[in-house]
Amino acid sequence: MAISASELNHLCHLAKLSPDEATKEKLNKQLGGIVNYMDKLAEVNTDGIEPLYSPVIHTSAVREDIAKVRQTAESILANAPETDGKYFIVPRIVEGK
Amino acid sequence: MSDLIFQSIASATKALKNKEISATELTAASLARIDATEDALGAFLSVYPEDALKRAAELDAQGFDPSKPLWGIPISVKDALATKNMTTSAASKIIENFIPPYSAYVVEQLEAAGAIILGKNNMDEFAMGSTCENSAYKSTQNPWNLKCVPGGSSGGSAAAVAACQSFASLGSDTGGSIRQPASLCGLVGLKPTYGRVSRYGLLAYASSLDQVGPFARTVEDCALMLSVIAGHDERDSTSSPRANEIFHDASNWKKDLKGVTLGLPKEFFENQSMNPEVAKVCQNTIDEAQKLGATIKSVSMPHLPYSIAAYYIIASAEASSNLARYDGVRYGHRSAQPKNLEELYNSSRTEGFGEEVQRRILLGTYVLSAGYYDAYYRKAAQVRRLIREDYENALKECDALIAPVSPIVAWNKGSVTDPLQMYQMDIFTLSLNLAGLPGLAIPVGMAENMPVGMQILGSAFEESKILSIGQCITEHLGTNGQYAKL
Numbered sequence: 001m002a003i004s005a006s007e008l009n010h011l012c013h014l015a016k017l018s019p020d021e022a023t024k025e026k027l028n029k030q031l032g033g034i035v036n037y038m039d040k041l042a043e044v045n046t047d048g049i050e051p052l053y054s055p056v057i058h059t060s061a062v063r064e065d066i067a068k069v070r071q072t073a074e075s076i077l078a079n080a081p082e083t084d085g086k087y088f089i090v091p092r093i094v095e096g097k
Numbered sequence: 098m099s100d101l102i103f104q105s106i107a108s109a110t111k112a113l114k115n116k117e118i119s120a121t122e123l124t125a126a127s128l129a130r131i132d133a134t135e136d137a138l139g140a141f142l143s144v145y146p147e148d149a150l151k152r153a154a155e156l157d158a159q160g161f162d163p164s165k166p167l168w169g170i171p172i173s174v175k176d177a178l179a180t181k182n183m184t185t186s187a188a189s190k191i192i193e194n195f196i197p198p199y200s201a202y203v204v205e206q207l208e209a210a211g212a213i214i215l216g217k218n219n220m221d222e223f224a225m226g227s228t229c230e231n232s233a234y235k236s237t238q239n240p241w242n243l244k245c246v247p248g249g250s251s252g253g254s255a256a257a258v259a260a261c262q263s264f265a266s267l268g269s270d271t272g273g274s275i276r277q278p279a280s281l282c283g284l285v286g287l288k289p290t291y292g293r294v295s296r297y298g299l300l301a302y303a304s305s306l307d308q309v310g311p312f313a314r315t316v317e318d319c320a321l322m323l324s325v326i327a328g329h330d331e332r333d334s335t336s337s338p339r340a341n342e343i344f345h346d347a348s349n350w351k352k353d354l355k356g357v358t359l360g361l362p363k364e365f366f367e368n369q370s371m372n373p374e375v376a377k378v379c380q381n382t383i384d385e386a387q388k389l390g391a392t393i394k395s396v397s398m399p400h401l402p403y404s405i406a407a408y409y410i411i412a413s414a415e416a417s418s419n420l421a422r423y424d425g426v427r428y429g430h431r432s433a434q435p436k437n438l439e440e441l442y443n444s445s446r447t448e449g450f451g452e453e454v455q456r457r458i459l460l461g462t463y464v465l466s467a468g469y470y471d472a473y474y475r476k477a478a479q480v481r482r483l484i485r486e487d488y489e490n491a492l493k494e495c496d497a498l499i500a501p502v503s504p505i506v507a508w509n510k511g512s513v514t515d516p517l518q519m520y521q522m523d524i525f526t527l528s529l530n531l532a533g534l535p536g537l538a539i540p541v542g543m544a545e546n547m548p549v550g551m552q553i554l555g556s557a558f559e560e561s562k563i564l565s566i567g568q569c570i571t572e573h574l575g576t577n578g579q580y581a582k583l
Contacts, residue, residue: 010466011462011463014462015417015462017443017447017450018443018444019447019455023452027455030517031460033517034409034517034520035460037405038409038410038464038477041403041406041407041410044476044479046479046480049479049483050482051475051478051481053478054335055291055292055485055532055533056292057292057533058337058339063331070199076427079195079196079428079429080428081428081430090426090438091440
């Protein structure tokens with residue numbers, strides 16, 4: 001199944017990507033081909049088959065919920081593109097004075 | 098330069114123990130090998146000679162410690178694994194210069210075992226690729242023929258070990274990213290059972306498929322590396338609570354394969370894309386296994402042809418969700434002068450992610466979006482269960498399965514550019530990750546002057562069994578311990 005231009009724009013919006021028009025054209029063609037190939041799965045009869053989302057065969061181990069200090073604010077902020085030493089800084093979100 | 102760097106970890110450990118060489122001398126030899134070969138190879142994104150030598154000097158000052166199985170051994174790790182105080186970028190521009198404040202569980206384990214970490218190996222960006230050509234920084238060359246790809250995504254790890262820049266490396270395998278480069282570079286590579294090794298500190302691509310594992314030149318070294326990195330870690334809720342095992346116990350190695358039944362999944366061997374020279378080498382390996390006493394049994398896995406479609410739906414879906422964290426806010430690349438928050442997200446991600454990564458994020462977004470979820474994502478998860486059942490049925494009658502890893506030997510760089518054609522090269526490796534089972538790639542010979550590998554696939558948590566079968570076959574074929582004469 002082909003992916004329409006408006007559908008691709010919607011996907012880009014959801015995925016927070018903004019490729020240029022030339023890239024979009026290329027992506028549209030490639031994704032269409034890939035999705036066409038994926039449609040092969042329709043051949044498989046999966047009536048009554050439970051989906052398998054994780055291959056884990058053991059029960060997840062549980063542990064006591066004890067707070068631990070693994071990192072300091074300083075070490076976490078060290079990789080931030082913009083910080084005031086205490087918080088991550090982003091462009092203004094709320095319009096105001 | 099010490100010739101020891103061309104030998105196994107086991108040989109180097111003996112020399113270290115007997116004080117024939119110091120950890121500093123061995124590390125210096127590995128660094129000299131990197132200096133001599135790295136321009137041609139491009140296996141590393143970063144090397145830390147001073148840190149490595151400092152660590153070696155500390156170990157020498159403390160003296161050889163037999164309780165540390167990797168004491169003084171120079172090792173490298175894939176750039177997808179977090180390393181405290183070493184850059185970790187997963188070969189992506191979006192986290193260029195990122196220095197994690199913590200190390201991955203497996204890196205902690207290597208350090209506790211006395212290993213010396215030389216640096217970080219190149220890879221396809223976020224482990225998405227089969228050639229290392231998707232790295233945002235450089236391409237890696239295959240040490241057996243520099244015009245060819247080393248495979249991927251852990252191609253830098255494979256090239257480094259095959260060229261004896263390091264004794265072993267850690268990679269990650271989401272759909273074949275350890276087994277395929279191991280095979281194309283003539284190495285031993287293991288994808289452990291899902292849950293055998295903690296994923297804490299592995300930069301996530303597809304969380305239900307990702308598993309960390311070792312590359313080495315001998316099966317014994319690979320087993321030793323697994324002994325070091327396996328084990329329960331409470332920071333990864335999917336890591337198995339079962340007790341750890343010693344995988345490198347030599348008493349586990351078999352002299353022959355008497356009493357062992359190996360299954361040949363006919364869908365692997367009937368594949369049309371199989372190169373006849375590679376097929377010949379694989380057939381010879383099966384004949385030799387039979388001479389060693391193995392019973393060979395044909396088995397059928399009817400859903401195998403659907404593994405590419407199921408894999409790329411599930412992996413892309415998980416990737417689109419996992420990679421949402423790279424938003425330009427807390428770490429990594431931020432676009433210059435964004436007008437508002439929306440533009441900050443969009444521009445940072447579009448500038449930071451490479452083409453293949455964006456393609457998979459969009460594909461994943463598509464298969465998870467309203468109206469398509471049932472037809473693609475849910476359907477793929479149902480097929481995934483059928484694929485796992487195929488494995489379970491086949492393994493009921495056999496000790497392990499044996500199959501090719503790649504339909505062709507390492508190909509020329511730049512010769513495959515269509516994404517779907519590239520995905521189809523992974524036909525023999527993807528299904529194992531969907532099933533969550535362990536697989537060991539072993540070198541079995543040469544075709545067109547390049548290495549050929551096969552994989553031994555086992556039941557969950559039966560790594561010891563596939564390692565012992567792999568050891569027996571490679572010893573018999575004389576491929577155990579081989580390396581590229583670069």
